[in-house]
Amino acid sequence: MDPLPALSAIDGVMLVVVAWFAIGLAGIAALHDFRLVGRVFFPLSAALSLALAAFALLALPGAPQVAVLAIGLPDLPFHLRLDALSAFFLAILGLASAGISVFAGGYFRQGEGTPPGLLCLQYHLFLASMAMVLLADDAYAFMVTWEVMALSSYFLVTTNHRIAEIRRAGFLYLLVAHVGAIAILLCFGVLQANTGDYTFANMRAQELSPFWASCAFLLALFGFGAKAGILPLHVWLPEAHPAAPSPVSALMSGVMLKTAIYGMVRVNFDLLGSPIWWWGVVALAVGLATALFGVVFAAAQVDMKRLLAYSSIENIGLIVVGLGLAMIFAAYRMGSLAALALVASLYHCLNHALFKSLLFLGTGSVLHATKERSLGKLGGLMRYMPWVAWTTLAGVIASAGLPPSNGFVSEWLLLQGFLFTGELPNPYLRMLVPVFAAGVVLVAALAGYVMVKFFGVIFLGRPREEKLAQAHDAGGLERLGLLWLTAGCVLLGLFPVAVLEALDPITVALVGRGLAASGSAGDWLLLAPVSAARASYSPILFLLVTAAIVAVAFVLVRRFYHGRVRRAAAWDCGFPMQTARMQDTAEGFGQPIRQIFEPFYRMRRELPTPFDEAPRYKVTVEDPLWAWVYLRIAAATEAASRWVGLLQRGRISIYLLYSFLTLVALLFLTQA
């Protein structure tokens, strides 16, 4: 099957996991040695990431491989399985973490909270646990590694644990992660259908009644949604991402959120068997609400990492929309359309892993160069940090979904999927789903707006503060990481057909049909997911034509207009004094969106009076769901605990009497 019969892909993946573990432990040995940890361990780990991606890509087209590890409790070994779906997500993990680890080698500095060796251990535990989550083939292994993932990432988030705000963010994250984990555990409990056998193979074999299957679906949506950040469980994302160091944010947003998507796909398409149509509608509605919410709030943010966190929420929403669409098609046995929607979702997972990691790393470099996270104090950095600026530009284009980037391909595929909903047999769905499509288009457009704001305010214009002129560009390792992810974004955008062919085994396994057979087979240039007659897209052609038009325009302007570049003061509207403060700010740029979507926000605005000597303008935008959902839950909990508090009398004798009476009552009951 593969060229190295001695080492199958699953063994290779496990070797990488063990090696990561070893690097983590080595980090403990070199607890305070920044040079060793940064220059040796992290690059080494990046090489392992590449090896992981290679093994995963090798396993993608092959048959599923299984292994049993006798670790953990007696008689309860870890079942592992590497099939096409796991392999694809492992490839995402490998490709994204390769860039992030190299960057991290240059990023972590002295004196920022946790010592480097410990950070190295937590980081590699996090990587290893994510790989094991993707390999797990029974509920026990899955939950154990899932929890390791949550805990290690918690410690990474609270790296700067001396700041109270960061500890609070970490706690919120841990809390939501555990509420989600309970739902996942219950979901597995439903799936095993009272057989007592928690292997995924057994769950696949069970035929659940529609009621219990729906329970399992809803639990999975809730549990994995808590990790992925779907509404209303998204609250931890905008808190935890700004709190964490940038490589950690990149890893969490780029890869960890994808493990939650992996869980959803695994449960809904693999373990549950055939879906029911209304599941798809639920996922579609929740996904669209999440995406819209994320992008609208991203537009109102003034902290660059918070902005990216909300943008992650939006992208997760789009991915869930794709999953919902795939479920609807799968419920009506429309195999190739289900495959199209699923491919769009998975493709977007891959894209988001790369471009969001890239953007987070870019903000990390900016943060280190300027010590500033607030958009209002940045600006004009393109001249001082060209490497970071140009690589971030690639990520921004991808995130905005502009052709020929990879982001465009997946969003285009998703909309293609929507165009075929006219063939659905259910008339209500035929009417409803195009509305969702319109919502998706709105989200895509607003995402473009957000990204213009992000890039424009940070890198373009003039520096808003004096000290920004001293900003230095990223170091060598950081550049390498940024370049790797940029290359990924560009190549995935230019060669979508190759990706589609690689995804084929997954859709064949999950919905019974592949895309390669129906449309574009044979022509590696032209992407035509359903048939060339309906819609097709050729990114390379697009790139060439765009480049040609730009070149022609450039030459014509140079030739016939003035032919020279002149640096001079801009036209000043007759107002002689101009400062960098007079540029459009992040608040100003987001103002139209804040106005249009005002009912979404809880805003507090402080406007100065005309006679104010030292005028200050301040606006805070808060999440309305925090007040509507979370504060109410908190109030209800406190009311309930006051009732329970009546039991508290403060006397040991009374407490003992409680247990004594309970014991006697129970004994009495067993006798009866």
Add this chain to the structure above:
Amino acid sequence: MTSFTSQVINLFAAVLLLIAFAMLSQRRIVTLINLFALQGLALVGSTVTVAWATGQHHLYWSAGITFVLKVLALPWILHRLIRRLNVKWDIETLINIPTMMLVGIVLVVFAFNLALPIAEFSDSIARGTLGIALACVLMAFLMMITRSKAVPQVIGFLAMENGLFFAATSATYGMPMVVELGIALDVLVGMIILGVFMFQIREQFDSLDIHHLEKLKED
């Protein structure tokens, strides 16, 4: 012979119950500790008898552990503790002693009633004693509730474990060795923790009276 050994076991059980009543009515802490040691000795005696009658060798081991732990080690620790803490007297109980004895009798009746259907199923030679074991547990619990000082409460806790152990030997010839070792360790560690705790209580309040702990309640 069987009837003879079961008579012996019944005798030990009766002694256990008697000591339980004695502990319930005893005010002096030193005597309480001695009674506790005596109860441990009765327990060892019954365990050895069961072991000899049934040929269950692991019961000798658990009898040995019980002897070392409950007859020698724990009373010694407790004696040291009260010498260090300088408490000899348990001034008063929360309910007066005659009432407590009456409640104890009710508990014994209840325990016997409860154990009757279970004993029917058991084929152990000591099946009649399950009710006594249960009564010992409940009465030790009662003692914990009604004492207002920390040391007698700890003794009540230990006595409760005695009752449980007796229930295990009499109903099913003892628990698996692992469980037994675990419980023995638990009791020892619990004792040490409670000892430290008592010192802390006294440091904080200059007294071992647990009324002071009421201040810890959140209003």
